[in-house]
Amino acid sequence: QVQLVESGGGLVQAGGSLRLSCAASGRTFSTYAMGWFRQARGKEREFVAAISWSSSTTEYADSVKGRFTISRDNAKNTVYLQMNSLKPEDTAVYYCAADRWGRATSIAPEYDYWGQGTQVTVSS
Numbered sequence: 001q002v003q004l005v006e007s008g009g010g011l012v013q014a015g016g017s018l019r020l021s022c023a024a025s026g027r028t029f030s031t032y033a034m035g036w037f038r039q040a041r042g043k044e045r046e047f048v049a050a051i052s053w054s055s056s057t058t059e060y061a062d063s064v065k066g067r068f069t070i071s072r073d074n075a076k077n078t079v080y081l082q083m084n085s086l087k088p089e090d091t092a093v094y095y096c097a098a099d100r101w102g103r104a105t106s107i108a109p110e111y112d113y114w115g116q117g118t119q120v121t122v123s124s
Helices: none
Strands: 004-007 010-013 018-024 031-041 046-051 057-059 068-073 076-082 092-099 118-123
Touching: 004 092, 018 031, 018 092, 018 118, 031 068, 031 076, 046 068, 046 076, 057 068, 076 092
Parallel strands: 010 118
Antiparallel strands: 004 018, 018 076, 031 046, 031 092, 046 057, 068 076, 092 118
């Protein structure tokens, strides 16, 4: 069992930056791929970014490429999402997720564990 807790969300003006963190419990964190998803009000959950267990592979949604960076620190059982040049359309609840097979995938059903989410609001 893996428990995930997101933090770092908040209110920021357009063009600003935030760094989200996701702290994971359990000794097997280093073998899991990690992903970030988001869900805006009234919309379906969508993929944002993913990173493989070794950090050798990362994937990004087209909408965030060049602005967001996913990284992880296996010694701290933590995955990060650095978000720069934020836009009002980035406003959403952001969730981190863990995939026990270690692959960086954009497919939500392939993730085994999910956090509760953290709200990010970008004002114009």
